[in-house]
Amino acid sequence: MPSTAPRSYTATPARKVAFLGLGVMGYPMAAHLALAGHQVTVYNRTTAKSIAWCAEYESLGGQKHASTPRLAAQGADLVFCCVGNDDDLRSVTLGADGAFAGMEPGAIFIDHTTASAEVARELYGAARTLGLQFIDAPVSGGQAGAQNGLLTVMCGGDQAAFDAVQPVAMAFSRAFTRLGDSGAGQLTKMVNQICIAGLVQGLAEAVAFGQRAGLDMNQVLDVIGKGAAQSWQLDNRGKTMAEGKFDFGFAVDWMRKDLGLVLAEAQRNGARLPVTALVDQFYGDVQQMGGCRWDTSSLIKRLG
Template sequence: MPSTNPKTYEPTPSRQVAFLGLGVMGFPMAGHLALAGHGVTVYNRNPEKRAAWCQEFGGAAAASPREAVAGADFVFCCVGNDDDLRSVVLGEQGALAGMKPGAIFVDHTTASADVARELSAEAARRKIQFVDAPVSGGQAGAQNGMLTVMCGGDAAAFEAAKPVAMCFSRAFTLMGGSGAGQLTKMVNQIAIAGLVQGLSEAISFGQKAGLDMGQVLDVIGKGAAQSWQMDNRGKTMVADQFEFGFAVDWMRKDLGLVLDEAKRNGARLPVTALVDQFYADVQALGGSRWDTSSLIRRLK
């Protein structure tokens, strides 16, 4: 979190919440909940990360998900993938074993629609509501409390969670029933994959043509070619800078979810499948942790 917090919080009643997962996204997201005045208990499998969060934001830490969620009205989660999500939700020490009836679990992990439906059904059996709520906006969005959140689940649970989740969000929108949030995030990643490849080819072409690409981006960024990727990644791509942002490994995980879902629903995604393989090339170049804009490295 930046030393000067830019977020202005809407006044909401203080609630008891838990946050599971303190990675590059979860750490600042949980921080915004604490800064907004909610009582926060955190869990992360790395105890040093739990201690670092408490040192920065106060609150409490727990040694298991079950312990973290005890008494919580809302449980937020942001972990790596389907298996990580199951590991903190299910089992004797999982969140569902410790949550009180009527509590709401809001999952910000980018995961499959199948696991969202699976966990929603299991939660319902325990009289707990489950909202799948993947986010867009990256690390900067999490730090600034300006994430876009796409939700699937029960409308009443969504409405109850929204005022609390707006502590770290710019938009928190219900997209449909269970799994709809994850499916919307897949649409988001499909769009981004094609945009970044197109931007990579455009910049590479312009460089080989001898153009001043900083000036070119300033000009075309005022017209129909403008995009978030161009505004926020164009000039760093020109400068060959990629040590930041949304990692290639994470994008390949997300595109794997997309392609698996496409096999089930029959969608044809030729460009997405191709860009996924281009990201595999970037991984082979040593760019697993580079920002997704590093696609341009393939064209050097």
């Protein structure tokens, strides 16, 4: 089965690009680049995933895989990346086998990992020293957004580099926006996760309350979804939350990683995040219940 949903692409000149990290997000993101007509070289820590990706998209021509980030990045105008955390990001960029070692002066590295603003600025500086460009560009929209090519991408970095990347990145984006200098993309993603944490906890409490009250929650969610309570979380997670279905979507482990970044940044900048800190603890409770890979809407399990 194809990893991506059919969609139309705005015509852009074909570019030679690399994509590092073929997880649940990176696999379809790289596919959209190939489907949009770009020549894509992929790298994944587990080589079998890279081979499978190439086999799936071999009919497009020009797609290949490499054994190291450095080899994947050689000759690429743009190097996209989506890995797990700060340490993973450093491992694919720095060192003798890192992408920076293979990139030519003027090439641009675009990082879609949700990572710290600190590592974004660190790698921006390292890239500039080598004559490269670095854009921090975390995404929102989840696995479905990646598969459908409809991600919201929040970017930090130099304007000229952003302008060069945007037309290509629209292959997997509904919005690709520069928010400021290096680190601004990661900080914006933190704002996004703060909003989600509070919304999901509120939705969990509302659904649990309605169930205790004996209401038909499918009907209730249909009604309140037409009013001021409407949100993406209500529309996409309300009914599955009520049904106790959590085997999909954005995993609790990933959310705890993201909230850890948020809380560490808040310690640095002095922001007060009492609700976010509390919801992070609640997600810890879900992990203790065995829900590490459950969708984030599993917060309601605490309230059963």
